Amino acid sequence: MNFKITSAIASGASQSDSSDNQASTASKPSIGANADGVLTPDEYTTKEDTKERDFQEPCCYKFQWSSLWRRAEVNPINGKSFTFPLFRVWDPYSTAFWLATLGFFVAFLSWFTFSPLMPEAVKADLNLTQDQVINSNLASLGGTATVRLIAGPACDRFGPRKVLATLLILGAIPSGLAALVTNISGLETVRFFISILGGAFVPTQAYTTTFFDKSIVGTANAFSGGWGNLGGGVTVAAMIGLYDRYTKAGYSSHLSWRLCLLSIPVPCLCLVAVTVLLLGRDHPAGKWSARHQFSSTAMTLAQRDESALDADASDKRVASLDSAQSEPLTCATLLKILADLRVWMCASCYLLTFGLETAMDAALPGLMNTLFASKTFTVVDAAYAASTYGLLNLFARPLGGIVSDLLYARFGLRAKVYWLLATTLSQGIAVLGLGIYINHSDASIGGVIGFIVLIAITGFAANGACYSVYGHLRPKNIGAVAGIVGAGGNFGGLLYTLIFKYQPGRRLSPSPVDPHGYNSLGTKFWIAGVVNAVSVLPFLFVGLGDAV
Numbered sequence: 001m002n003f004k005i006t007s008a009i010a011s012g013a014s015q016s017d018s019s020d021n022q023a024s025t026a027s028k029p030s031i032g033a034n035a036d037g038v039l040t041p042d043e044y045t046t047k048e049d050t051k052e053r054d055f056q057e058p059c060c061y062k063f064q065w066s067s068l069w070r071r072a073e074v075n076p077i078n079g080k081s082f083t084f085p086l087f088r089v090w091d092p093y094s095t096a097f098w099l100a101t102l103g104f105f106v107a108f109l110s111w112f113t114f115s116p117l118m119p120e121a122v123k124a125d126l127n128l129t130q131d132q133v134i135n136s137n138l139a140s141l142g143g144t145a146t147v148r149l150i151a152g153p154a155c156d157r158f159g160p161r162k163v164l165a166t167l168l169i170l171g172a173i174p175s176g177l178a179a180l181v182t183n184i185s186g187l188e189t190v191r192f193f194i195s196i197l198g199g200a201f202v203p204t205q206a207y208t209t210t211f212f213d214k215s216i217v218g219t220a221n222a223f224s225g226g227w228g229n230l231g232g233g234v235t236v237a238a239m240i241g242l243y244d245r246y247t248k249a250g251y252s253s254h255l256s257w258r259l260c261l262l263s264i265p266v267p268c269l270c271l272v273a274v275t276v277l278l279l280g281r282d283h284p285a286g287k288w289s290a291r292h293q294f295s296s297t298a299m300t301l302a303q304r305d306e307s308a309l310d311a312d313a314s315d316k317r318v319a320s321l322d323s324a325q326s327e328p329l330t331c332a333t334l335l336k337i338l339a340d341l342r343v344w345m346c347a348s349c350y351l352l353t354f355g356l357e358t359a360m361d362a363a364l365p366g367l368m369n370t371l372f373a374s375k376t377f378t379v380v381d382a383a384y385a386a387s388t389y390g391l392l393n394l395f396a397r398p399l400g401g402i403v404s405d406l407l408y409a410r411f412g413l414r415a416k417v418y419w420l421l422a423t424t425l426s427q428g429i430a431v432l433g434l435g436i437y438i439n440h441s442d443a444s445i446g447g448v449i450g451f452i453v454l455i456a457i458t459g460f461a462a463n464g465a466c467y468s469v470y471g472h473l474r475p476k477n478i479g480a481v482a483g484i485v486g487a488g489g490n491f492g493g494l495l496y497t498l499i500f501k502y503q504p505g506r507r508l509s510p511s512p513v514d515p516h517g518y519n520s521l522g523t524k525f526w527i528a529g530v531v532n533a534v535s536v537l538p539f540l541f542v543g544l545g546d547a548v
Contacts, residue, residue: 079284080213100207104228107200110265116236121257140191145490147199152483153329155206159288164203168273171197175265179258201486218468222401233390345539346470347488353462355492392456400464423462428532430454435526
């Protein structure tokens with residue numbers, strides 16, 4: 001159902017032309033929606049009824065717990081929601097959020113299916129060396145950056161809903177073919193094409209940014225990104241559990257891991273893609289082609305009687321005329337985006353945080369197994385312990401977005417940026433600490449997991465903060481900006497994976513010759529921490545330009 005704003009705006013405009021100015025100023029549109037999330041003339045109320053909510057400045061919108069289950073409070077200027085109706089799933093804004101999140105979740109669940117199966121099943125079945133395992137991990141990141149760069153402009157042109165569904169369907173094809181792999185060449189090829197699914201980040205973020213106003217978009221994007229990325233943690237438990245069930249049922253290891261790939265990723269990807277196409281909508285206005293009607297709405301509101309607005313200035317907050325809608329990318333616009341240091345700040349922070357996450361997801365199971373392998377701590381136990389990292393997406397990314405929006409409401413956009421830089425820097429310090437702890441102490445399981453939790457909370461919070469910031473920069477090309485930021489994350493994954501590959505480290509137990517033993521397994525982590533911390537410092541001095 002499209003938003004019926006035309007008659008509402010026409011009604012308000014005709015009243016402003018009336019000779020009865022008092023009637024005109026008493027009939028301004030309130031920020032609200034009916035049960036279907038549709039703006040209608042019935043929502044126009046008197047000035048007295050709307051004194052505290054009429055034209056409310058988005059950055060000053062106060063969060064209320066009841067907004068989580070009440071109908072969306074809609075900004076009539078751009079059609080976006082001021083609130084986050086998380087539990088009102090039939091609301092168009094909540095539906096868009098859940099479809100974006102679900103699409104991102106199954107994309108990451110399928111993208112990382114090989115990681116938990118690699119140490120015990122795939123590596124042995126295909127007779128892989130450790131270098132070949134690392135090369136296959138690199139292949140699993142190789143296609144994502146390109147896909148994200150393409151997906152961004154595609155979102156601006158066709159809408160994020162269609163792009164998200166397309167990526168899920170395309171990713172299902174190599175996910176199914178993965179069961180036919182018999183050698184390292186086939187494995188690297190399949191994992192390269194499965195990395196298409198990593199591009200789902202871009203339409204997910206563009207989808208939620210399309211439906212939520214800048215006062216709440218940090219929270220919406222962070223929840224969508226965090227809970228969606230949780231798929232990378234859930235896949236560990238899901239794939240290991242299913243693999244164990246197949247082997248206990250009498251299937252060989254050779255067949256069991258292949259059945260796992262056919263049982264979970266392919267059906268999930270196809271089902272969610274169809275759901276997004278059938279139940280989703282492109283834009284608050286309905287179809288993607290109808291998105292520009294909100295631009296005319298903003299112009300109408302901006303041309304209202306200025307004297308009436310001035311008269312109300314003492315007891316009303318005037319809404320930001322944030323009416324920008326996505327536009328197809330042109331060469332001139334692309335050059336402006338590429339020359340924008342603010343965009344590179346977000347891309348670099350995402351490179352340093354999400355890039356580390358992808359490398360850590362692959363490295364942590366092996367690290368835990370190497371450090372603590374024993375009769376009571378098996379490969380499966382190591383994988384479950386390592387999954388702690390990915391599962392913290394459940395709250396850490398949303399936390400980053402929530403704090404970002406709270407800071408924005410109190411101090412403005414600059415506070416969002418400082419929060420982003422502070423969390424990114426804190427992750428670097430935490431990774432540096434993990435490396436030193438492993439190399440220079442008798443590391444315990446609890447100690448290592450403690451550092452993992454600290455790295456996850458700071459890094460994932462930085463991800464949530466990044467989702468909150470980049471939407472302010474170039475709202476007419478939010479898809480292209482999201483693509484650049486997302487591609488930065490994948491380049492970061494390649495960077496950190498290469499660091500981990502060429503600084504693998506080793507551990508020698510104490511002996512009569514060397515009573516203290518030797519451990520350099522933490523070297524790759526402290527190097528990564530130094531790279532992280534040093535790289536973020538120059539962006540403390542980047543200006544915000546026209547961003548608000």
